[in-house]
Amino acid sequence: MVGYHPAGRDTALYAAVQDVKAGHWMRMRQVLAQTETWREWTARTQVLGVAAARRNVVELWLQEEPRSAAARVMHARVTTERALDAHRSSQSAEDPRRVQRLDELADRARRACRRADEVSPGDPVAPICSLALAETDTSGRFPEHHVAPPPPDFLLPHGPWGLLEAAHRRDGFSREAWHRMLRVLQVGPGSAHLSRRAVAMDFARWSVSRAPLGSPLLLLPLYAHAEEYRARRNRGGVMLSLWWVSESITPAIAKAFEGWFSRCDPAAGSATDLNYLAHALTAGGFLKEAAAVFEAIGDFATPAPWQYIAPGPDRWWEEFEAARSACLRRLKPPPSARRRR
Helix, strand or coil, X not given: CCECCCCCCCHHXXXXXXXXXCCCXXXXXHHHHCCCCHXXXXXXXXXXXXXXCCCCHHHHHHHHCCCCHHHHHHHHHHHHHHHHHHHHXXXXXXXXXXXXXXXXXXXXXXXXXXXXXXXXXXXXXXXXXXXXXXXXXXXXXXXXXXXXXCCCCCCCCCECHHHHHHHHHHCCCCHHHHHHHHHHHHHCCCCCCCCHHHHHHHHHHHHXXXXXXXXXXXXXXXXXXXXXXXHHHHCCCCCHHHHHHCCCCXXXXXXXXXXXXXXXXXXXXXXXXXXXXXXXXXXXXXXXXXXXXXXXXXXXXXXXXXXXXXXXXXXXXXXXXXXXXXHHHHHCCCHXXXXXX
């Protein structure tokens, strides 16, 4: 059975996550102090924020080091994660007390983001967290979540474009920032003439048209298509076997492989990106390319997107192993051919 851990190949981050789960913050502090790039900083703080959200370990760190910029950034992370988790688990809540509690969590996260921005004004995490919180603004009370898109892309809907731009200025083409924006557009109300799927796909294509070669943003259409596939499968959709071989997706699959995978170090990339690409290549019939991606993945499989096609949520690894075995087997010559050599 394949294994999964959100830290992926990052052994230092893995150790810090284990320490956080045990209620300790010193290793988290240490690994963040040794982080050298915004890309790695954003990824590490995101993983640590998820691990720390159900604990008070970041608050304990802040008590000990109230002037620590890293602790302030992590406080923005954990408060944002708590607000998002509560929002997603209670979207249909009608209890006024629960709604008030959700508003309190979101407001607390916004204050934490402002404090993080004050102590570390060049850090992309604060605007990224503020962007993610747009998902909780179901009443539309925050104007920064309803900004017009940058010209000339007037067909895209209003949204937290200023926050995306703020993150972009600090860390160009930040993977998490664009994924957060995609999520906000997928769950937002859309408009009278644009479905959520159309909005998400338009944004994904818009992002691809601007992202440089080698950027993981070239995979955004694969994420948008996978989410739509998941939604349609849950609704009992038909003809889904042809979903990944349509003219609307196969060029995006090819571009993701040639423009990103062929130009980057897979070991330095996101394990989730590799798994989404492997799945899309396999489903789209690009078996040779898929085999190369599976080799890069190794044992670092991720639940998504395999759980979208699995017979049960706990059997996603079966889908991963079946797809990997099929691709690698197709590339091996039959025994008779090997003997003739």
